[in-house]
Amino acid sequence: MNANLLDSIHTPADLRALPASALTEVAAALREEIVTQVARSGGHLASSLGAVELLVALHHVFDTPRDRLVLDVGHQGYAHKLLTGRREGFARIGKEGGPAKFLRRSESAFDDFGAGHAGTSISAALGMARGLQAAGEDACAVALIGDGALTAGMAMEALNHAGHIRQSNLLVVLNDNEMSIEPNVGAIGAFLSRTLSAPPARRLRRLAKDVLAPLPQPLQQLARRAERSAKALLTPAALFEAFGFRYVGPVSGHDLPALLETLGNARGMLRTGEGPVLVHAITRKGAGYAPAEQDPLKYHGVTPFDTATGDMPKPAAPAPSYTAVFADAAIQLAKADPRIVAITAAMAGGTGLSRFAQALPERFFDVGIAEQHAVTFAAGLATTGMKPVAAIYSTFLQRGFDQVVHDVSLQNLDVTLALDRAGLVGADGATHQGLYDIAYLRCLPNLVLMAPKDENELRRMLRTGIEYPGPAAVRYPRGNGLGVPLEPQIRPLEIGRGxxxxxxxxxxxxxxxxxxxxxxxxxxxxxxxxxxxxxxxxxxxxxxxxxxxxxxxxxxxxxxxxxxxxxxxxxxxxxxxxxxxxxxxxxxxxxxxxxxxxxxxxxxxxxxxxxxxxxxxxxxxxxxxxxxxxxxxxxxxxxxxxxxx
CATH class of the missing domain: 3.40.50.920 (Rossmann fold)
Incomplete structure (x- = not known):
């Protein structure tokens, strides 16, 4: 790869000065740099590799930072950081004095919005688009969001609002790395996206509208129904156009010429007032690095690894992690009590509940990135006599606070909240610190709140919370326990006794x-x-x-x-x-x-x-x-x- 090519790129303006023919080489160099650096420091690998071409194309087509670019969460943002002047310090990503693993407004003028919690990008970009329009600026706002983040209710609320107000300078780019989509869908989609977004196609649409206008209303409705039905058979257009968006895609998210053409056409649609627009890009999580492509979950967040083999050597842990101890205790208790069910919000691996899912799949529920729904779903289960355990990171439960108040605490329902990552979290930084849960939970009536001194006490607190006939929460830290012996039988604690x-x-x-x-x-x-x-x-x-x-x-x-x-x-x-x-x-x-x-x-x-x-x-x-x-x-x-x- 031509490392000198990256040496010449300090801002997206430098990228835009390059011919389109050079961008494939830029993407390859970025991918190599990400793998090399993350192998040394650890970080979010698979998501960033999957979004390389998307970010190269977006920065080449749009006039960032004049045009606003909002990345959902930031897991996919390493190429963005490298293209916006942070390559020199990238080796220290996630470490004190180095760049953050997520985007932060204070870190760069190109980070238009910071986020460590998923689902915020469309709302933020919609606000920016509206503000730019009010200021009379000829600029647009782009939200790059993964398909996983669309499970967040907030993303759907933003789509609904954007379509309702017909925000003409808003582009949503859906980074869809759903691995069940066949390769031929991407190829067909690339053709459709280039055709449907091209200026001739748009002129044809306007001509068709003019031709249909004099026809009787029943014939107009019939023609529109036929068009919608045809789209629904070929693409997911019906869903997004129901929200009021112009749907373009799907397009291969790794085909730079197709991306450049599609995004260029989408930008033209925004300039002629045809927005909001949604571009649907199909990508592969971990693209370009075989181990990450084969196991994108394993390589989502990584510790330092061997680039040649993908191996992540780990020193022998002195004790199991609190997360693992929690999961094993939940399984042990659930096997003895058929009323116990486990709930997570798209964090089965992070909370350890993937173990529970394997052991008791019929009593495991992953609700997606929807903490609010997770809490109220648990409350609904509790009204039927079930004993739900909702395992949610401390920082993410903040998103479900109203539901903890309104749906659990005020109704005194038997829900147990397991707050993983309570306390300091290291490389994930400010957006993930679990430093506020005591303050937002101890004020709630009926709720019991606990914190264990070691992993054996965590097991006892879990049973205590489950047996308590009302809301209970146990907060426990990230990382390994102290190595204390685990009692074979999990005994409850006397509530309120230190x-x-x-x-x-x-x-x-x-x-x-x-x-x-x-x-x-x-x-x-x-x-x-x-x-x-x-x-x-x-x-x-x-x-x-x-x-x-x-x-x-x-x-x-x-x-x-x-x-x-x-x-x-x-x-x-x-x-x-x-x-x-x-x-x-x-x-x-x-x-x-x-x-x-x-x-x-x-x-x-x-x-x-x-x-x-x-x-x-x-x-x-x-x-x-x-x-x-x-x-x-x-x-x-x-x-x-x-x-x-």
């Missing part, structure tokens, strides 16, 4: 979930300095074990709370509220993630920066006791809060 792990009278450390183990280590460090710190595993955010926490506060006279969650509205806030309600006022330090957006980076480094590791917890305890010693007896509430950058 666990005293270490005695002490100088300082009380009340820890939640993933921060319990570092709290114990911090107590050891403090003991070496003569400070006897009690450590309490809270287990429950709601209901709090208030009697135990209050007794600790009274006995020790100084309290530190620690959690892997945002400070505002989190576990520490819940403890302070509860103690204040009891008239208990002791010097308190809340350790949590401060009020900042946490970007991509190494979670261990970030936890240390925020004072949430063992050293930070020990230091906070020392500082609190020093402050108390300097201030003398404290007769009122004194709170100091963690700071971080």
């Amino acid at each position: 666990e005293q792990l270490r005695e002490g009278n100088d300082l009380a450390i009340v820890a939640l979930g993933s921060r319990v183990a570092p709290a114990l280590e911090a107590a050891e460090r403090l003991a070496a300095q003569g400070v006897q710190a009690a450590v309490f595993n809270a287990r429950f955010v709601k209901p709090l074990d208030l009697p135990a926490i209050a007794a600790l506060a009274r006995r020790c006279g100084a309290l530190v709370t620690v959690e892997e969650h945002a400070l505002a509205g989190g576990f520490g806030s819940a403890v302070l509220e509860a103690l204040a309600g009891q008239g208990i006022h002791v010097p308190t330090r809340l350790l949590a993630v401060p009020d900042v957006l946490v970007e991509h980076g190494d979670p261990a480094t970030q936890l240390a920066r925020f004072g949430l590791d063992a050293a930070g917890i020990a230091t906070a305890g020392q500082q609190l006791l020093a402050a108390v010693g300097r201030a003398g007896p404290v007769q009122r509430l004194a709170v100091t809060r963690a700071s971080g950058g």
Whole structure:
């Protein structure tokens, strides 16, 4: 490949200066660069490989950034990043100081809209198109969305609205990598798209409309019905034209000449006011790299791998992941109780429920990228006596918050929410941090909220949530457990009862979930300095074990709370509220993630920066006791809060 060709492309303007005949070589060079770099750093591979030609063609045909380009989610966006000035730092993608794995407005003028959650692109592009039109600008907005993201209800809402207002400067490009589509469909579609979108065909359509106008209404309706029926037999046009879009396609998403012609024709349609337009492109996820083509799911998100073989060597894990432990526990419990069913929102692999699907396929439901529907579907199941377990990433459950409130909590329905990736998530960055779930769940009536200190406790909390006759949620982190033994029988916990792990009278450390183990280590460090710190595993955010926490506060006279969650509205806030309600006022330090957006980076480094590791917890305890010693007896509430950058 001609690496020098990529060396000459710093912006899409450089790409547009190249002849169309050179673009196939550009696409090949981009594909090679993506494979080479992602093999070193890890990242989203298969989706980006499948969209290379689409992005080359879009940046060549449209005047970006004057014309707006919105990529749904950003999994498919690595070629876009390489074409827009981020090639030099690409080796550090997903690492601190490097580019994000997703698109971000703050990172580049060519990232018109940031997103890590699917289904937002058409809504955002529609808003841009309308704004450009209102400003009198002769520009358009393009949304590039995968067929998987169309399962998001928001995408359908946007299609409906765009067609209703006839937004003439909006183009939606459907990146369809559904592997059941036969190759010959793409070939036929390429011919249809070039023919139907070409100016002569459009003139013929307008001529037909003029010819039909004088005819009696029944004949006009008959002719239109015949046209719609013919389209429906040959293409998916009927669906999208029902939304008010001009449908063009399908076209091969890897045939650059066909793409350039089709997108050029679509751009002409927008300029003559014939929009909104939808171009249907058929692609192969992982295209151009054999291992990713053969197993696109495996190569969707990858760790570093050997480019020659595709092998992803992994160091031996000290313990199974929390995700795997959850899935195995769900299967074990479901085999003993036929009422238990599992639900996921297009994340069967990510949540571990692909195991459940194999073991109990008739009781597994993947609803697509539709978290709102997942929650209310679970609520509906619960009304029939079923015991649904909905496994959804913490960050994605935010999309279903109203349903948790309106359909589950207010009706006190027996739904168990398993919140994977609660806490810091590493390379996925700000859009995926699970730092807000305590705040948005602990305010809800009827709901029990838990967080385990280790993987065995996760199993016990899952059973506890399932047996509780109302809404329950258990939040657990990304990554491997601590390697503790797993009890053969999964025993439930007493709701609202924490666990005293270490005695002490100088300082009380009340820890939640993933921060319990570092709290114990911090107590050891403090003991070496003569400070006897009690450590309490809270287990429950709601209901709090208030009697135990209050007794600790009274006995020790100084309290530190620690959690892997945002400070505002989190576990520490819940403890302070509860103690204040009891008239208990002791010097308190809340350790949590401060009020900042946490970007991509190494979670261990970030936890240390925020004072949430063992050293930070020990230091906070020392500082609190020093402050108390300097201030003398404290007769009122004194709170100091963690700071971080």
